[in-house]
Amino acid sequence: MSGFNEDNKASHAQLSSQFFGDLLDSIIVDVASECHRIARLGLDRNLEEEEEELRLSAQARVRVADPSNSGESNSKYVVDIFGQTHPPVANEIFDCMNCGRSIMAGRFAPHLEKCMGKGRKARLKVTRSSTAVQNRYSQGSPVSTYSPYSNSTNTSRLSNGTSGVAGEEYSNGTFQEP
Amino acid sequence: MRASVNRPPTPDVGDTQEKQPTLEEIINIKFIESGEKERLMELLRERLIECGWKDEMKALCRAFVKKKGRNNVTVDDLVHLITPKGRASIPDSIKAELLQRIRTFLVSAAL
Numbered sequence: 001m002s003g004f005n006e007d008n009k010a011s012h013a014q015l016s017s018q019f020f021g022d023l024l025d026s027i028i029v030d031v032a033s034e035c036h037r038i039a040r041l042g043l044d045r046n047l048e049e050e051e052e053e054l055r056l057s058a059q060a061r062v063r064v065a066d067p068s069n070s071g072e073s074n075s076k077y078v079v080d081i082f083g084q085t086h087p088p089v090a091n092e093i094f095d096c097m098n099c100g101r102s103i104m105a106g107r108f109a110p111h112l113e114k115c116m117g118k119g120r121k122a123r124l125k126v127t128r129s130s131t132a133v134q135n136r137y138s139q140g141s142p143v144s145t146y147s148p149y150s151n152s153t154n155t156s157r158l159s160n161g162t163s164g165v166a167g168e169e170y171s172n173g174t175f176q177e178p
Numbered sequence: 179m180r181a182s183v184n185r186p187p188t189p190d191v192g193d194t195q196e197k198q199p200t201l202e203e204i205i206n207i208k209f210i211e212s213g214e215k216e217r218l219m220e221l222l223r224e225r226l227i228e229c230g231w232k233d234e235m236k237a238l239c240r241a242f243v244k245k246k247g248r249n250n251v252t253v254d255d256l257v258h259l260i261t262p263k264g265r266a267s268i269p270d271s272i273k274a275e276l277l278q279r280i281r282t283f284l285v286s287a288a289l
Contacts, residue, residue, distance in 0.1 A: 011201075012281055012284050012285070013277075013281070015201070015202070015205060015280075015284060016277045016280040016281050016284065017277070018202065019205065019206075019209070019280050020273065020276050020277055020280060021265075022206075023215075023218060023219055023222050023276070024222070024264070024265060024268070025261070026219065027219070027222060027223055027226065028235075028257060028260050028261055028264045028265075029253075029257055031232060031235050031236065031239075031260060031264075032239065032253055032256035032257040032259075032260055033253055033256075034236075035235075035236055035239035035240070035243070035256055036239075036251060036252070036253045036256055039239070039240075039243040039248045039251050040248065040249065040251070042248065044240060044243070044248075
């Protein structure tokens, strides 16, 4: 009886292992089939996009390292990553919204500096009538100390300055209006 | 009498297949009919996902696909790729649990 039991157990163990192996094989085939499907349908996280990007970046690196593209000969016509060339100074022309003149895009920033008041000459420009009146009388008059504030773009003085300026402007305006 | 009349009957192909089914086959049938095979499959699938085994196998497949090119891969390739590693990397606890259940069933089925 005991011998029979032991044989039984041994054969049971073997049968179990075998059966477990079958289950495992089925699951392995399922996993392989799933991965195959994902691969063939291209559902996997942009496998190819990465390769494409790697290739493009390698190409770009080659182009950058290539001496014939850099510096002297082609400084005016450097080619960007899309293969386009741009002139060194942007040459589109449009109208300045402050003074109304036709300005070239590449010269717009320096133009704005002069036009809007960074420079000395800008402060003399006529933008608002009250400030204009004030400015005309500001040279040599006792209120000249206040004139810098009226056209100032200094933001640190804004909180006190604007209200002060407004008050001063109006007071000067009323003061100066005969 | 012509010799052809006494010719022995052609052996029937069906005869060779009527042998006793092997123990394996009997067990398999019992497992399937009772639904235990289905349950065990689901249990094993669940355990293998939980422990990350499936993710490991998928990673192996992905690496292989990347190397070979995604349109050059067959299911067979992947099966042959995964099987040795897959069988070897089953956690012992999972294997023990499944074997225990299988043995219990064998005993209960009086096999």
